[in-house]
Amino acid sequence: MDPSTLLIEPLATHLGILRTRDNAAYTRLVGALPALAHRLGDNGALADLVALCDETAAAAPGLASDLITHLEYLLATLDVAGLRRWILTGMRLYPDHPARLARYFRLDDPAAAQSMHAEANGSAFGAARIALQYYLAGFGLSDVELKARQQDDLNALPARLAISDGVLLFPEHYLAVEGAGNGDIYRAAAAHALAHLRYSPRHQAVGTRKPMLVAVLSLVEDARVERLMARKYPGIHTLWGPFHVASGAAGDLGVASLTARLARALHDPKYVDPNHWVNKGRELFKACADRLDDAAAFVEVGSILANDLGQMRARFNPQQYRVEPAYRDDNTLLWDFGKEEERTRPEEMLARESVQVEPDDAEVGIAMHVSVIPPDTVRRWHYPEWDYRAEVERDEWVTVIDAPLADSGTTASDAARQRPTARSTALDTTARLLDRSMRLRRQHEGDELDLNAAIECRISQRGRIAPDPRIFQRPGRRRRSHAILLLLDLSESTNDRIGGTYTTVLDVEKRAAAIVAESIDRAHDRIALHGFAS
Structure with missing residues (x-):
């Protein structure tokens, strides 16, 4: 069968x-x-x-x-x-x-x-983060922060690495269709970012440059800094190689295909492409290869190639263009687009301080002053969590929001006056109990002999020296200080009433917390009340 x-x-x-x-x-x-x-x-x-x-x-x-x-x-x-x-x-x-x-x-x-x-069966940033941190530290870049760049829109183009002086935003995932299966794509991206941070000019004004010119200039700059990096660390060239897979076999004359093939041609001298524009780009770049430290020389190369694309009537849609291969960055480090960046996601405003302009009512039209936007005092922490149904650990699945307590207007002295004066009898009694683990030695009286003191006393007597009469020991009292943290459940379910009463679960929690708070010794103990709500 x-x-x-x-x-x-x-x-x-x-x-x-x-x-x-x-x-x-x-x-x-x-x-x-x-x-x-x-x-x-x-x-x-x-x-x-x-x-x-x-x-x-x-x-x-x-x-x-x-x-x-x-x-x-x-x-x-x-x-x-x-x-x-x-x-x-x-x-x-x-x-x-x-x-x-x-x-x-x-x-x-x-x-x-x-x-x-x-x-999807791609490469996840969460699994690569720690290794990347060590990898970059090996190149002397230990003070950079690595973050994930999320993709919200279903039909959005694949995200690319974003670079700034203090933050690297890696795509949250690289998929197999983007070349993730060809090698260590996160390490390749990190090495590419390092090349930019070492050798590239930053935040150049775009001015009147057309989007196609910016794209080609960025491509040429990518190749230049990779050459410089590979000249110092030859092994890095093989790290990037597996991701250059663009080919002209299909005869595609679109800008995306041509630029991806040019990127491969500049990386791999053995690659042969049938297109004249790709081969011209390789020859122009080769003519400047002995001046890799001169970024201005390669600007002319990019300008010539972009002009040729325009003469070829190649259609370019900036909204549909993505840098290839996938390990390369979006080149936002290279350019300053001015106010067009206002639509950037909040986490992608890379270490740029925000300001707001406030006109002075008394001097409208004469002067303005700039004040820093007040920082968000709400802190968010992300933790992994095991999903028992899917049987996978999900990175940054749990978000803990640490919100500051609103000012109630009650001062410390007011709180002290409101606190009941009677302390817990049970705790007071415990504090007064003798601690047998602590022995007070060389006492005038006590329950037991202090053997060392008794021996010294006998020696003094034999030597006709006045002995020390303190030859006893007894239990003592040790001061025990406490540091207490009470974590209260403040979820909506704690508003449920208990049985047929009007007392809620939260009321019971508050009473228990009050008893503990009233029982401590304010001179020696510390207590903190925290709450959480899911």
Whole structure:
């Protein structure tokens, strides 16, 4: 018997269950099965997919149709296991919000794009961060901060590395289709960033330069600094090589293809391209190769090549252009675009201090003063968390928001007057108990002899010297100070009343905290009350 026929029964079983649960989802899935089977190319994977749709219909009633509509698109990036993790991510994000989960399944939620790329079989920044930090430190760059650059829009072009003097923003994920499987793409990106930081001029005014000219100048600068870096560290050249895979075999004359092929031609002297523009770029660059330290000489090379592209009527769309290969950066370090940068994501305003201009009412039209925008006092911390259902550890999945306590207007002296004067009898009694672990030696009286003192006393007597009469020992009292941190649950559920009373769980928490706070010795002990709400 063909083993594949054994899959028909579980497939039919899950389809039957799905039909009883959600007939609309069943109808949509049956219609999509031929295309999905062709996409997956494996009966086992198809059976797993149908079972997953059935599970989704059970876990999120009425929403499976939204998911099934976009299955073919999702499976272009994810395998079935990755799709399962993607679905679980949405359910984890919106456990009690069916409408928002529906938007997630319809790919209308920015989180859907982030999760899809996170669960794809690409290279993740979280796993490479520590190694990159050590790698850069080996080159003497130990004071740079490494961060992840998230991609919110589902249909957005792949993110590229962004560089500043103090921060490197790496794409959160590099996918296999971007060359992540060809080598250590994060290390290649870090080495490229290091080349820019060492050799490139920074924040040059774009002025009246056209976008195509800026793109070509950036490409030439990428090649120049990589040559300089490889001249000092020859092994780095082989690190970048596997990612240069562009080819002119298809005869594509678009700007994206031509620039990617020129990048390869400048990197690999053995590469042969059929296009005259690519070969001209290689020859112009070669003519200046003995002046790699002269950045101005290569500006002329880029200007000639950009002008030739214009003469070729090559169409260039800046919104659709991405630097190739994928390990290279977006070249924002090189250029100053002026006020066009106002739309940059907040975390990508790389170490540039924000200011706001405030006109003085008394001197309108005469003078203005600039004041720094007050910093955000809310601190956010990110921690990994183990997802027991997907059986993966998710980087930076938990966010802890450390918000400052609002000023209540109560001073320390007011609080002291409001505190009850009676302390806890139990704690006072404990403080008065003798501590047998502490012995007071050389006492005039006590329960036991101090052997050392008794021996010295006997020696003094034998030597006809007046002995020291303090030959006893007894238990003493040791001052014990305490540092106490009380963590209170302030979640909404603590407002629930206990039994048939009007007392809430939070009331009980506050009373317990008050008892502990009133019981400490203000002269020696410290106490802090913190709260959390999920």
